[in-house]
Amino acid sequence: MTRISLKIVGASGQGINSIGEIVAKGLKRAGYCVFGYREYPSLIKGGHASYQLDCSNDRVRSAETKVNAVMALNHHGLEHNLADVKESGVLIHLTPEWKFSPEDQKLLRSRKSTVIAIPLEEILKRLGAKPILGNVLLAAFLWAALGQDKDELKALVGERFAKKKNLLELNMKCIEEGFSYTDPAAGRVSVTLPSSDPVWKDHLLVTGSQAMGLGAMHAGVRLYAGYPMTPSSPLLSFIADLQNQTGMVLKQAEDEITAAQIVTGAMFMGARALTATSGGGFDLMSETLSLNGILENPTVFVLAQRPGPATGLPTWTAQGDLLMAIHTAHGEFARCVLAVSDSQDAFDLMPVAFNLAEEFQISVIVLTDKQVAEALYTQTPFDQTKVKVERGKLVTDPAALKELKGTDRYDPNVKDGISLRWLPGSNAATYCAQGDEHNADGTVDETAKNAKEQMEKRMRKLESLKQALPEPELWKIENGKGRITNESPLLDCLIVGWGSSKDTVLDALADEKFGGKRIGYLHFTYLWPLKTERLQALAKKAKKIILVEQNYQGQLGVLIRQECGLEINEKILKYDGRPFFVDELIELIRAKLSFPTID
Known part of the structure; x- marks a missing residue:
């Protein structure tokens, strides 16, 4: 899979999200799968913020640490993200007066980076536009570098700012300026996209x-x-x-x-x-x-x-x-x-x-x-x-409502722990709903016999629920594509995880660096009550098990050990506030599997 990563950086309040979403929508319409990742401080304005877009003609659902192009709206963004540009990448900024340190210049040369400084103040002064429109001008330059259609960008900006008609004309002028700008030293630059795939155009x-x-x-x-x-x-x-x-x-x-x-x-x-x-x-x-x-x-x-x-x-x-x-x-x-x-x-x-x-x-x-x-x-x-709506043992039929007794509501003798329920406002039997321990009709009852019966009645629901929940899903990667399987295959490695880490794990395992290795990913959606039978069966057939989580303790691992006694010793844990990035996770998994390091 060929992936292109673009990063718009600056301060909160500079319109980074607006432009990121506009570019994302344009790339999707052009036939690309796009994944957008935001970083921003807990400030209304100021601080460092970014909007990163990873795109491909194949499924992409995670972000990389390094990008092909950085668009910096201020010099802080320029400094903060300079090292994130890949080999032969492009760094576009709006502060021509900025002087790079000797160390930064050395880094840029070593990576063969192209640096473009657009004279924003000069252009905006000529247009009579405010500094906030620098984001549109920068987006237009990027759009041209991506080889995309100018009129499509105009349409996208028009859609986004349709209610701000007084700004539309200036936005269009900024698009013209950004799209046509040529750097005196570097000339026209390009960021090459992979071939598009029309299948993505109809996605959301x-x-x-x-x-x-x-x-x-x-x-x-x-x-x-x-x-x-x-x-x-x-x-x-x-x-x-x-x-x-x-x-x-x-x-x-x-x-x-x-x-x-x-x-x-x-x-x-x-x-x-x-x-x-x-x-x-x-x-x-x-x-x-x-x-x-x-x-x-x-x-x-x-x-x-x-x-x-x-x-x-x-x-x-x-x-x-x-x-x-x-x-x-x-x-x-x-x-x-x-x-x-x-x-x-x-x-x-x-x-x-x-x-x-x-x-x-x-x-x-x-x-x-x-x-x-x-x-x-x-x-x-x-x-x-x-989408189906299931309301369980909610009694709504008029004839059935007439047959109800108040003691049906919290009947301690129901085998599955789930008693009948009906809504206030009908002519049905009455019961009391309260926070004190109560008997079958909700009346306060502190006797030992009743307390035991009601506790056991409520807790029986946990076992009924556990039986109803699905087992975790096993994902296998074949020819770079992930699919869910009901098999219990022999595995070189079983990765276990939950929540948002899934997409990054699947993107990582689709990488060609894992070719030839039998690796599966077991994903837990239903975390309590926890079903562990499938995990235990797969663990017997896996040479190695790795837990991937974004917390310090490995909390799913703690839960697994509690519920079935299985100790997962190999862990990849992250707890710095950032998600797993796909290139980062590839190397972390490779290290656990004793692969040689890739520079």
């Missing part, structure tokens, strides 16, 4: 948060309550943007406690409702999570992970909240934890989460992270016909 460009929002809508969610907290905020924003089209009730609560309580009440009344937060917000929601445990009230929480503890790194990524999701909140009660890995998962798993919540009358925690939430994916159009 979506972030993980957008896919999750669409999945929630198709799951029948009618209310969203939340409090902004990165990286869950894009989900709130996306649902808000579509509120007029969907008619969904949107409530920005005063805090996460209130958001969780609103969702609890809505689900109790029969309306599918969703909340999302990050680690600190989920701490505040944990008391409500416990309340839902004893109420046996279905709820869905999205937990978007970022590095902690405390405020930690608010705008970076991590997989550090797995054990928290499983164990947080006081008392013992059944719950389900699952994790999305990309935009497809983000869409597909939202209906699954709500169906599980209602079928088993439990809370379902959907783990995502900053990488999935904000990455830009080239996505096959979602299959909306697959």
Whole structure:
């Protein structure tokens, strides 16, 4: 696979995201698969930010550490990313007065880098344009270097800024200037793209948060309550943007406690409702999570992970909240934890989460992270016909409602632990829903016999749930393509992981450097209750097992050891706030397999 990586850098507030998305959309329309990766500080303006696009005529779903071209909107971005340019790469910047240090000059020469300095101030002064339009001018120069059509870029910019008609004319002039600019020393430069493939033209460009929002809508969610907290905020924003089209009730609560309580009440009344937060917000929601445990009230929480503890790194990524999701909140009660890995998962798993919540009358925690939430994916159009709504033992038939007794609600004798449920507002039997331990009709009952029966009744749901969940998926790489297999093959290496690391692992294993090695990737989507039978069977046939996670402890490894006693000694762990990059992961895996190092 031939991959081209482009990086737009500068300060927050310079329009980096706008231009990144415009270029991504243009490349997708031209027949390329695009993956977008963002970095930005926890500042409204200033600091160092970047938008990286990795594109190919084949599937690409991860970012590289080195890029073919860097476009720097300020000198800080220039300094910060100079070393990221590949051999024979291009460095384009807008500060001609900048003087490179002797060390930087030596590095640029050694890598045969082409440096282009566009006199931005001079051009903008001539056009009567503001500095913010430097991003459009830079994008136009890049678009020309990529050999793409100027009119297509004009159309894309026109779409993006259609509501700012006063700026459109200046934007078009900046495109003309950037597209036609020729460096006096270097002349016209080019960044060669691989041949295009029209199959990508009809794909979508979506972030993980957008896919999750669409999945929630198709799951029948009618209310969203939340409090902004990165990286869950894009989900709130996306649902808000579509509120007029969907008619969904949107409530920005005063805090996460209130958001969780609103969702609890809505689900109790029969309306599918969703909340999302990050680690600190989920701490505040944990008391409500416990309340839902004893109420046996279905709820869905999205937990978007970022590095902690405390405020930690608010705008970076991590997989550090797995054990928290499983164990947080006081008392013992059944719950389900699952994790999305990309935009497809983000869409597909939202209906699954709500169906599980209602079928088993439990809370379902959907783990995502900053990488999935904000990455830009080239996505096959979602299959909306697959979405089914399952409401479990919810009694709605009028005749059946008349037959109900109050003691049906928390009947301790049900074999699977799941008792009948019905909604308030009907003429059906009544029961009490409360946080005290209660008997079959919800009346407070602190006797030892009742406490034992109700605890065992609630916990039986965990075993019923475990039997219903799928086993982890085994991916095999053949001819550079990944596919899911039900086989149990002999393997030189079995890699085990979960969440957003999946796409980088699959991209890495598709690399020709692993040719001839039998390597499989076992991906866990359903993390609690954890099914380990397939892992144990594969472990017996694998020469080596490697755990890949973005946390310090190897939390999935801890869970596997707890549940089946299997100790995975070989680990590739990352916990610096950055995701795994594909070239980085290739070398880390090669080192574990005792391959020679590639310079």
